[in-house]
Amino acid sequence: MRVPDNFLKSIFFVCGKDGGGQIHFGGTGFLVSIPLKDNPAYEIGYAITAKHVIEHGSNYPEMFLRFNDVNGKEVLLNCKHFDWVFPDDPSVDVAIAECNPNRDKIDFRVIQINMFATQEIIEREGIGVGNDIYIIGLFSERHGVRNNRPIVRYGHLAAMANELMTDNNTGFEYNAFLGDILSIGGLSGSPVFVELEPVSADYKKRAITFERKGFLLGLVRGHWDRKQKNENSLIEEFENVNIGVTIITPISEVLSVLFSERFSKNRNKVDRETTKEKLDKTPDQ
Numbered sequence: 001m002r003v004p005d006n007f008l009k010s011i012f013f014v015c016g017k018d019g020g021g022q023i024h025f026g027g028t029g030f031l032v033s034i035p036l037k038d039n040p041a042y043e044i045g046y047a048i049t050a051k052h053v054i055e056h057g058s059n060y061p062e063m064f065l066r067f068n069d070v071n072g073k074e075v076l077l078n079c080k081h082f083d084w085v086f087p088d089d090p091s092v093d094v095a096i097a098e099c100n101p102n103r104d105k106i107d108f109r110v111i112q113i114n115m116f117a118t119q120e121i122i123e124r125e126g127i128g129v130g131n132d133i134y135i136i137g138l139f140s141e142r143h144g145v146r147n148n149r150p151i152v153r154y155g156h157l158a159a160m161a162n163e164l165m166t167d168n169n170t171g172f173e174y175n176a177f178l179g180d181i182l183s184i185g186g187l188s189g190s191p192v193f194v195e196l197e198p199v200s201a202d203y204k205k206r207a208i209t210f211e212r213k214g215f216l217l218g219l220v221r222g223h224w225d226r227k228q229k230n231e232n233s234l235i236e237e238f239e240n241v242n243i244g245v246t247i248i249t250p251i252s253e254v255l256s257v258l259f260s261e262r263f264s265k266n267r268n269k270v271d272r273e274t275t276k277e278k279l280d281k282t283p284d285q
Contacts, residue, residue, distance in 0.1 A: 001132060001195060003152050009109040011150055011191065012067050013138050014053050015076075016060025027053030028137035028150075028190040029065065030219070031099065033110040034258060036271040039278070044267055045110055047079070047099035048254055049189030050221060054084050054095040065099070067106045068147045075106055085257060091172035092253045093221045095189075098266070113258075116251045117194060117215035125213070127194055131157045133179050135220060135246070137190030155181025157194060157217075161250050176221060177248040190220045192248050219254070221247040 014027045029049030036042045047065060057063040064076040082097040101108055117127060132154065139151040159178035166173050179192065194217040224245055257263070 006109045012065040016057045017062040025143045027188040030191040031110045039274045045100040051093045051095045053189045070107045074147045091174040115216045117217045132195040135190045138186035140186035179246040187220045192217045218248040218251045221249045
């Protein structure tokens with residue numbers, strides 16, 4: 001399955017800088033945009049990642065979102081001052097902040113909300129167990145020396161988000177999809193896309209043509225490790241083994257925050273100001 005190059009530009013790496021100036025990479029995030037209601041040509045951008053990624057990054061003196069600039073080199077966007085918003089429900093591992101990078105300097109793409117796999121779309125498209133999924137994000141062993149070098153990992157949807165699970169660390173119950181796809185530490189916060197089977201694009205054409213349809217299913221929350229005895233050790237020693245099942249926060253949890261009063265109120269304010277500016281620029285008839 002070929003992933004369009006532009007999809008790789010929708011993500012950023014979250015990193016912290018310690019007191020000695022050393023950069024530490026901690027996770028992945030992605031950009032989405034929402035058009036204004038009365039001025040749809042204008043959009044507000046948002047950075048989205050996992051809450052635990054931001055909480056971890058906040059422990060450093062400085063925290064950044066790492067992008068590539070228009071020349072293909074790394075650029076660090078200071079996000080320490082960002083007003084990160086977490087869901088009211090503490091079990092939901094999502095963090096969102098308004099973010100509108102300079103398009104003249106940073107080479108990025110946004111995911112529009114019409115790509116979100118809402119419950120309506122899941123039912124309409126018949127999305128379910130067995131559908132192909134893929135993750136775009138940070139491989140901590142190869143983040144890129146001079147610029148971001150994201151990786152893509154493939155798998156399939158293993159279980160729907162139809163039963164609450166329990167977080168072993170907090171005891172909170174949460175909702176999530178499960179993916180039969182290998183996740184590692186740096187992929188926390190990465191977008192997870194679901195790819196549907198190709199369908200005929202036009203029955204009237206004489207040639208056979210196909211198109212694929214895809215949606216943003218959610219973001220990586222984490223994965224499970226299993227304690228396994230190290231048979232090569234002379235003493236009784238156990239190690240964590242990734243069992244290859246990724247936990248995916250549904251994109252509906254992101255939508256709940258994006259359309260909460262806090263963000264909606266600000267978009268309405270910008271919408272009114274934009275309309276006023278347009279009216280002020282209109283010459284009197």
